[in-house]
Amino acid sequence: MFSPFDESNKKELLARFVGHEVPDKTIFIEQVKPGHWLYLILQGGAEVLTWNGEEYIQVAKFGPGNIAGEISLVHEEPATATVRTMGKTMLLFLARELFAALLEAVPELLQHFAKMANQRLADTEHKLEADRLSKGMMNIECVDDLDEADLAELSDDDLVMV
Numbered sequence: 068m069f070s071p072f073d074e075s076n077k078k079e080l081l082a083r084f085v086g087h088e089v090p091d092k093t094i095f096i097e098q099v100k101p102g103h104w105l106y107l108i109l110q111g112g113a114e115v116l117t118w119n120g121e122e123y124i125q126v127a128k129f130g131p132g133n134i135a136g137e138i139s140l141v142h143e144e145p146a147t148a149t150v151r152t153m154g155k156t157m158l159l160f161l162a163r164e165l166f167a168a169l170l171e172a173v174p175e176l177l178q179h180f181a182k183m184a185n186q187r188l189a190d191t192e193h194k195l196e197a198d199r200l201s202k203g204m205m206n207i208e209c210v211d212d213l214d215e216a217d218l219a220e221l222s223d224d225d226l227v228m229v
Contacts (some may be wrong), residue, residue: 080169084159089152095135095151100138104160108132110155116149116190119198123149126189126194138184140166141177147188
């Protein structure tokens with residue numbers, strides 16, 4: 068995140084973050100709620116949980132140096148996952164307004180965060196599909212050819228392999 072900046076700019080950027088030590092199992096991002104902050108894990112860790120329709124499943128773990136909250140900020144939509152601390156964790160927070168100003172000042176960062184957000188969304192979807200498959204929540208059917216009528220009958224939970 069800080070690679071485009073020289074040392075003095077890094078210090079200036081870090082000064083815009085607010086730091087807090089957060090206890091174990093503290094939810095700091097909640098799925099479907101608006102995201103207002105970019106988080107940087109300074110010490111400790113966090114787990115990323117996504118609701119699969121029946122329960123929360125862990126789709127990722129974050130440690131020092133990882134960021135969270137970028138998906139909501141980049142896509143301007145509610146959080147796609149719940150993130151909670153694992154053990155006592157030191158988090159740095161950057162408000163949405165400061166994040167937007169940062170992206171305006173360094174446009175390359177928008178590409179960086181957008182790529183990261185899209186990769187995380189794809190990874191999460193892959194893990195959710197694997198979870199549904201392992202629990203028999205997806206129907207798998209072998210077919211040679213699909214016509215338009217067949218495609219129209221597919222649901223979001225159908226897996227089509229080509």
